[in-house]
Amino acid sequence: MTMSKSPAEIFGYSFPDIRETQLLIVGGGPAGLSAALQALKLGLKVTLVESGLELGGQLVKQTHKFFGSSLERAGTRGFRIAQELIKELTPFKGSGQLEVYLSTTAIAVYPERIVLLSQLSGKVFPIKPKAMIIATGAQERMLPFPNNDLPGIYGAGGIQTLMNQYGVKPGKRALIVGAGNIGLIVAYQLLQAGVEVIAILEAMDRIGGWWVHAAKVRRYGVPILLKHTISRAIGKEKVEGAVIAEITPDGLKDKYQVECDLIGISVGLTPTVDLLRQANVKMKYVAFMGGFVPLRDREMRTSQSWIWVAGDSAGIEEASTAMIEGQIASTSVAKWLGYISEEEAKREIDQLWARLGYLREAEVSSKVRKGLEEVLVTWGG
Amino acid sequence: MSDPIIVCRCEDVTLQEVREWISRGYTSLEDLRRILRLGMGPCQGRTCIPIVQRELARMTGKSIDEIGSPTGRPPAVGVELGAFTSD
Numbered sequence: 012m013t014m015s016k017s018p019a020e021i022f023g024y025s026f027p028d029i030r031e032t033q034l035l036i037v038g039g040g041p042a043g044l045s046a047a048l049q050a051l052k053l054g055l056k057v058t059l060v061e062s063g064l065e066l067g068g069q070l071v072k073q074t075h076k077f078f079g080s081s082l083e084r085a086g087t088r089g090f091r092i093a094q095e096l097i098k099e100l101t102p103f104k105g106s107g108q109l110e111v112y113l114s115t116t117a118i119a120v121y122p123e124r125i126v127l128l129s130q131l132s133g134k135v136f137p138i139k140p141k142a143m144i145i146a147t148g149a150q151e152r153m154l155p156f157p158n159n160d161l162p163g164i165y166g167a168g169g170i171q172t173l174m175n176q177y178g179v180k181p182g183k184r185a186l187i188v189g190a191g192n193i194g195l196i197v198a199y200q201l202l203q204a205g206v207e208v209i210a211i212l213e214a215m216d217r218i219g220g221w222w223v224h225a226a227k228v229r230r231y232g233v234p235i236l237l238k239h240t241i242s243r244a245i246g247k248e249k250v251e252g253a254v255i256a257e258i259t260p261d262g263l264k265d266k267y268q269v270e271c272d273l274i275g276i277s278v279g280l281t282p283t284v285d286l287l288r289q290a291n292v293k294m295k296y297v298a299f300m301g302g303f304v305p306l307r308d309r310e311m312r313t314s315q316s317w318i319w320v321a322g323d324s325a326g327i328e329e330a331s332t333a334m335i336e337g338q339i340a341s342t343s344v345a346k347w348l349g350y351i352s353e354e355e356a357k358r359e360i361d362q363l364w365a366r367l368g369y370l371r372e373a374e375v376s377s378k379v380r381k382g383l384e385e386v387l388v389t390w391g392g
Numbered sequence: 393m394s395d396p397i398i399v400c401r402c403e404d405v406t407l408q409e410v411r412e413w414i415s416r417g418y419t420s421l422e423d424l425r426r427i428l429r430l431g432m433g434p435c436q437g438r439t440c441i442p443i444v445q446r447e448l449a450r451m452t453g454k455s456i457d458e459i460g461s462p463t464g465r466p467p468a469v470g471v472e473l474g475a476f477t478s479d
Contacts, residue, residue, distance in 0.1 A: 119466030127466065135475040153439045155407050157395035243395065281442050288464025296456040302442060303461055 027136060032058040032110070034344055035126060035140035037117045037286065040068020041330040042322025043146035044096040046337030051103045053345040058138065059109065060128055062116040066100075067093030068148055070330060072171040074203075075196060078223070079370050083331035090175075092330070117147075120290040124317055142317050142344045145287055146337060149280035149301065149323035154188060157243040159276075163250030167197040167277035174204055182273025186253050187211040188241050192220035194277030198228045201275075209269050212239045214258055214278075221375065239266070241274065250274055280327045287324070290315050299382035300326030306388045310343035310360060311336055314390070319344060326386065328379055332370050339363045400440035402433020410444055414451050421448070421462055434470050437462060 034050050036043045039061030047059050065071065073089020084092045103109040114131035121127075126143065129135045151166030153159065163182060165173075167189070173179040185206050187198045190213035198208050211228065216237050218225045225235060242256035242263050252270045256263040281302040284294065293314035294303045304326045305313045312319050319340035322333030339360055346356035371380055397407040405428045413427055424430050424444060431437025431444075441462065448459050 116469055118468045118471060121466075129467065129469070129471050129475065133472055133475050135471060150438050152442055153399075155397045155399055155443055157397050160398045160401055285436070285464055285468040288461060289466060289468065290464075294461075298456075 029125065030058075030136070030138045032056060032138060032140045033142065033348060034058070034341070035060070035117075035138060035143045036146060037126075037143065038068065038146035038148055038322070038324070039063070039066040039111070039113075040146060040148050040322060040333070041070050041092070041096075042148075042324075042333035042337040043068070043144070044093070044100065044337070045334040046144050046146060046321055046341045047109065048096065048099055049338040049341035050344060051100070051108055053341065054350050055108075055341070055345055055348065057103075057109050058112070058140065060112045060115045060117055062114070064114055066097050066111070066113070069168070069171075070096075072168075072175040073196075073330070074175060074200060075224075077331060079329075079331045080366060082366055083334055083370065085331075089330065117286055120286050122290075140317075141348060142319065144311075144319045144321055144337070144340045144344065145324055146320070146322045146333075147283040147286060147324040149327055150283050151276070152279045152281055154241070154276050154278050156241055158246065158250075159244060161244050161246045161250045162248070163246070163272055164244060164274045164276065167193045167275040170197050170273070170275050171200065174200060180204055180206065182206060182271070184209060184271045185273040185275060186241070186255075186269060186271045187275045187277060189213065189277030189279070190215075190218045190220060190225065190235050190237075191277060191279065192224055193280075194275070195220040195224035195228055197275055197277060198233060199224065199231075201273075202228070202231050202233070206273070208233045209271055210255070211235045212241060212255060213237050214240045219375075244274060280323065282324045282326060284324060287313065287318070287320065290318055292318060295386055297326065297382045297385050299378040300328075300386070304382075304386055306386050308388055308390050309364070310346075311340040312343055312390065316390075326379070326382055328376075329370075332367055332379075335363050335367050335370070399443045400428075400430045400433065400437075402435050402439075403429040403431075405430045405440065407443075407447070410447055411451070414448060419448065419452050421445070421459060424448075425462060431462060436469070 033056040036059045047057050050057050070089045070093035077085050079085045116129050118129045119127040125137050125139050151168050170181050173181045185201050185208050187194050190211050238258045242254045245252040255267040256265045287305050293306045296303050305320050321336040321340045342359045345351050399407050431441050445456050449456050
């Protein structure tokens with residue numbers, strides 16, 4: 012039998028050239044940057060795509076010093092960690108081992124292992140990696156309350172972006188909802204920027220974030236009201252105030268009315284898993300990890316054998332653990348592609364897990380530890 | 393009736409509307425998406441889907457795992473059509 016002509020031959024068009032790469036890393040935050048560094052050190056060719064204008068992800072907004080372990084750069088401010096990681100990547104760019112695309116978003120994943128990249132310039136092009144690490148981070152949760160769509164109401168992370176990345180003071184008088192780490196840190200950064208913070212509201216009966224961060228805002232005299240939430244925002248064209256309610260066994264009881272022109276919502280993050288969903292990666296809802304998260308093995312590999320995950324998109328945690336997960340994923344990829352032996356990979360991954368264990372010892376990590384029990388699997392074959 | 397609470401900012405869908413349609417028997421995310429256009433705007437449900445998943449779980453007694461998430465389809469974010477029409 013003779014081969015019939017392909018549609019492309021008959022109609023005279025050509026498919027775009029599909030660039031190939033060994034490892035595609037989606038997301039240039041702490042997980043993606045660390046994954047890239049590890050993969051490059053192990054000899055892989057890496058393509059790193061970042062949807063933002065610069066690398067660093069949420070790290071570039073973090074003006075506070077990290078703690079935990081010196082191996083994870085404790086004692087260094089978040090944005091400096093980003094600068095250090097980016098600096099370490101530089102030599103690999105020069106040697107051609109690393110390709111970085113900024114303002115570039117991965118918008119589609121196809122079973123043929125083709126990923127579509129979309130650039131701010133309007134260009135869309137396919138790339139075909141042998142392996143992919145998804146490190147797309149997380150998105151902020153919104154809280155349903157009347158008038159929550161008024162201008163002046165932001166996710167707390169949005170406030171950080173305005174202040175710490177773009178140098179814009181977002182208001183004069185702020186109310187923060189949520190006393191987790193982000194709420195506490197943003198409250199402190201607002202104070203540093205000269206914004207008055209009326210109060211931090213927390214629905215739970217305890218502060219969710221680290222005590223170090225809570226103590227800093229308390230020293231400024233900012234009250235942290237436990238078992239309180241916002242019951243409504245007030246305003247016509249923009250936020251002019253808010254009603255604060257106590258959470259009682261019988262429901263919300265309105266208690267205070269305050270004036271403010273800024274409300275920061277910090278009620279948790281949800282992993283950004285759009286691409287994992289497109290790729291039909293097996294997922295499970297784990298409230299402790301922020302929502303639907305991918306099942307993964309000890310090497311951060313998902314149910315799709317060519318896709319790994321790292322960082323918040325694998326379950327909400329912290330930059331320090333995200334960085335280690337990125338290294339674990341890349342070590343596993345390197346093993347799969349034959350760059351290191353089984354034994355070398357095992358030794359490295361065991362060490363990285365020991366560091367994760369150390370960072371997850373704290374009380375605030377107990378939820379993460381429980382969540383992991385539900386998503387950590389062993390893939391057959 | 394209480395003040396409207398917007399859950400889907402792209403398509404201006406309120407929590408009251410969501411509850412009303414759930415009580416009428418539209419008890420899956422796909423039903424609600426089709427009848428209300430919930431989660432079908434530019435942000436593709438980033439804000440509203442987690443809220444509505446919890447609301448569905450509360451009102452139907454199902455787990456969020458059972459309720460699931462909308463099917464993931466390309467593109468993950470908005471892209472100008474022109475990007476696909478020429479080189």
